[in-house]
Amino acid sequence: MSDFSFVSVLQTLVAGLGITILMTVVSFAAGTLLGIPLALMRTSKLWGVRFPAMAVIDISRGIPPLVWLLIIYYGLSPALPLEPLPAALIGLSIISAGYLAENFRAGIDNVHTGQKEAAAALGLTPSNQFWRIVAPQALNISIPPSASYAVALLKDTAIASIIGVADIIFLAQNEVSRGGSAVFVFAVAAVLYLLAGIPLSYFSRYIDGVVRSKVVSV
Secondary structure, eight states: OGGGOHHHHHHHHHHHHHHHHHHHHHHHHHHHHHHHHHHHHHTOSOHHHHHHHHHHHHHHHHSOHHHHHHIIIIITTTTSOOOHHHHHHHHHHHHHHHHHHHHHHHHHHTSOHHHHHHHHHTTOOHHHIIIIIIHHHHHHHHHHHHHHHHHHHHHHGGGGGGGTOOSHHHHHHHHHHTTOOHHHHHHHHHHHHHHHHHHHHHHHHHHHHHHHHHHHHO
């Protein structure tokens, strides 16, 4: 039982913590880069632009994350063989893009119409109206839910263990298969998720408070 002390198990699982954080950061960043143009397309007045964005967002959000990873890792392997980690990053990035696009879209839609009308009255071009008036306010509105999504994404990365990514859960399963107590090992894994997730949760609340104070002051 000495081989499965808290310290020894913690040392083993910490190696997976880096992979978990890497998946969270990369997937969130890629989702942001993909989500912004999707949100802009989603708010377009042109149906031919708006509909494809709606389809991409609905598909990315409608398919369970586990299914996405299985499709990318196993389904595409004959034509596009991928290692577990890149496959997980692609799948989680696609999912993140859908959720973050909706956050950005909601931010754009929630900018008061009067702000847009005032910008037009000042003679700003439609492009300047968006980037100087709408976009900054939409960003403030969309940051809190996006920060909350980052917390959820951190936890969702656990599904990557199913395709062999050596994250916290994968290493925990290995420890259990070696004879460790499942309750004990997964409790240590839970502690690591808490240590990584609590700072994100507090950051999300802090950002939400800052945005709310700005709205009240205005």
